[in-house]
Amino acid sequence: MSQAQPAGRARLIPLRETLPRMLRDPLAALVHFGHESGGEVVRLNLGTMRPYLVTHPEHLQQILRDTTNYIRDGESMLWRSIRRVVGEAILVTEGEVWESSRDTLQPLFTKQRVEQMVDRMAVAIAEAIDALGEPARQGVAVDSMTLMSRIVCQATTRVLFGRKISVGDAVEIFGHLGTITRTMVFRLLVPSAPYWVPLPGDRAFRKAVAAIDTLVLPIIRTERANPGEGDDIIAALCRPRANGLQVSEEQVRSDLVAMFSTATETTVGVLSWLWPVLEKYPEVADRLYAEVDEVVGRGPVQRAHIPRMRYTRMVLDEMLRLWPAGWNIPRTAAEEQVLGCVRIEAGATILVSPYATQRMEQFWDRPDAFDPERFAPDRPRREHRYSYFPFGGGPHQCVGQHLFLLEAPIIIATLLSRYRFQLGGPANLKARLGASLRPRPNTLTLLPRHDHSSVS
Numbered sequence: 001m002s003q004a005q006p007a008g009r010a011r012l013i014p015l016r017e018t019l020p021r022m023l024r025d026p027l028a029a030l031v032h033f034g035h036e037s038g039g040e041v042v043r044l045n046l047g048t049m050r051p052y053l054v055t056h057p058e059h060l061q062q063i064l065r066d067t068t069n070y071i072r073d074g075e076s077m078l079w080r081s082i083r084r085v086v087g088e089a090i091l092v093t094e095g096e097v098w099e100s101s102r103d104t105l106q107p108l109f110t111k112q113r114v115e116q117m118v119d120r121m122a123v124a125i126a127e128a129i130d131a132l133g134e135p136a137r138q139g140v141a142v143d144s145m146t147l148m149s150r151i152v153c154q155a156t157t158r159v160l161f162g163r164k165i166s167v168g169d170a171v172e173i174f175g176h177l178g179t180i181t182r183t184m185v186f187r188l189l190v191p192s193a194p195y196w197v198p199l200p201g202d203r204a205f206r207k208a209v210a211a212i213d214t215l216v217l218p219i220i221r222t223e224r225a226n227p228g229e230g231d232d233i234i235a236a237l238c239r240p241r242a243n244g245l246q247v248s249e250e251q252v253r254s255d256l257v258a259m260f261s262t263a264t265e266t267t268v269g270v271l272s273w274l275w276p277v278l279e280k281y282p283e284v285a286d287r288l289y290a291e292v293d294e295v296v297g298r299g300p301v302q303r304a305h306i307p308r309m310r311y312t313r314m315v316l317d318e319m320l321r322l323w324p325a326g327w328n329i330p331r332t333a334a335e336e337q338v339l340g341c342v343r344i345e346a347g348a349t350i351l352v353s354p355y356a357t358q359r360m361e362q363f364w365d366r367p368d369a370f371d372p373e374r375f376a377p378d379r380p381r382r383e384h385r386y387s388y389f390p391f392g393g394g395p396h397q398c399v400g401q402h403l404f405l406l407e408a409p410i411i412i413a414t415l416l417s418r419y420r421f422q423l424g425g426p427a428n429l430k431a432r433l434g435a436s437l438r439p440r441p442n443t444l445t446l447l448p449r450h451d452h453s454s455v456s
């Protein structure tokens with residue numbers, strides 16, 4: 001990638017090449033165009049829009065670290081759709097509004113604070129998994145995503161939201177978010193369509209957003225009427241901001257829905273790959289079960305177990321490589337930019353996709369193989385920091401990364417210490433496209449490994 005040449009125009013991939021691939025499989029299409037370009041910046045003619053596709057780690061680093069020149073423009077692509085759900089929240093904004101939300105929320109997620117949450121989280125997770133005992137003993141099949149969402153919603157509402165959202169409401173909100181991510185796809189694929197042109201899914205989308213408001217607004221009103229000193233997200237959002245700014249109900253609602261959705265949707269999305277992965281790769285399943293038995297035994301899982309669960313972490317890292325929940329985090333060029341040898345005009349949309357880069361042969365050996373060994377702690381890592389960025393990077397790097405990397409092993413170890421499982425249909429490793437990635441629906445029957453599945 002020579003920087004010496006004068007910057008020119010990006011190669012444009014014509015519609016006759018982009019369209020059939022995008023219609024068939026948009027995710028595979030991004031990997032294909034990234035691969036074919038060898039990591040150079042290219043432009044995709046998608047008919048109604050012509051975004052740049054950026055896949056090279058050096059370019060990604062430049063973009064993600066520079067929030068002045070490469071912005072999350074609320075009017076573009078993904079952000080426009082997400083803004084219709086979360087409003088002006090931490091997840092979509094830039095500048096002062098973003099800074100104020102980030103300053104309020106980030107202190108809740110420092111390494112130390114997250115470590116303190118872990119034991120409470122382990123108890124909430126064990127209780128949620130206890131509740132699966134009876135249906136499991138009766139051999140009842142459950143939807144695998146619903147199962148994971150119950151566990152994650154219980155842990156999240158208990159620890160992050162100070163029990164101010166009930167588990168029942170959390171599961172309901174999660175369901176509405178699922179509708180939203182699915183129905184948003186049409187708007188993502190035709191981002192230039194004005195909102196007065198109805199697209200499939202619009203009505204279900206609007207109903208789901210309204211249903212979420214019905215559940216969260218009363219909680220916010222109660223908290224604002226009696227603001228407390230609590231260390232949960234709702235208390236933090238309802239207090240006056242550090243800069244003295246009084247926040248509106250709408251702003252609190254925006255950040256609350258954004259935090260709920262990022263904390264649950266992504267976690268459930270990634271963890272739901274566990275079952276098809278274990279089914280498809282029995283040797284991985286054997287090693288995982290062996291590690292859980294050795295480190296945790298029959299449980300309960302505790303904070304001290306987590307550093308010893310090295311293989312579990314390798315499996316998680318590999319799941320995040322192949323199915324990063326946040327597969328698409330586009331940016332807009334605020335001014336004219338030069339990236340590599342390519343000139344990018346002000347206002348252009350730039351596709352940034354962890355999914356594409358993390359599956360490109362230029363940056364990964366056998367990229368399509370599921371191989372946790374590539375993340376073995378004693379194996380030297382030679383990849384560029386931005387060839388693997390499931391949690392993004394730069395100032396917008398995910399605030400929940402540490403939390404996820406502690407919560408996920410607890411969930412896996414608690415489940416596997418108690419159950420084996422049987423999938424209702426064949427394991428499918430092809431992702432279902434939405435605002436975040438999820439596996440295809442499947443059912444699951446848990447098979448207790450011991451006489452009494454509850455041991456906590």
Ligand code: HEM
Pocket residue numbers: 072090091092102258259262263264266267270324325326329389390391392393395396397398399400401403404
């Ligand atoms: C597997 C789990 C997760 C994945 C893959 C993930 C991925 C990401 C990615 C890629 C970004 C960057 C967005 C961008 O650059 O525009 C991000 C940002 C964010 N994530 Fe996560 N996330 C996960 C879990 C969580 C959890 C558990 C929380 C909260 C408890 C969380 C809260 C956030 C927030 C608030 C932001 C916005 C940060 C900002 O713009 O300042 N995420 N996440």
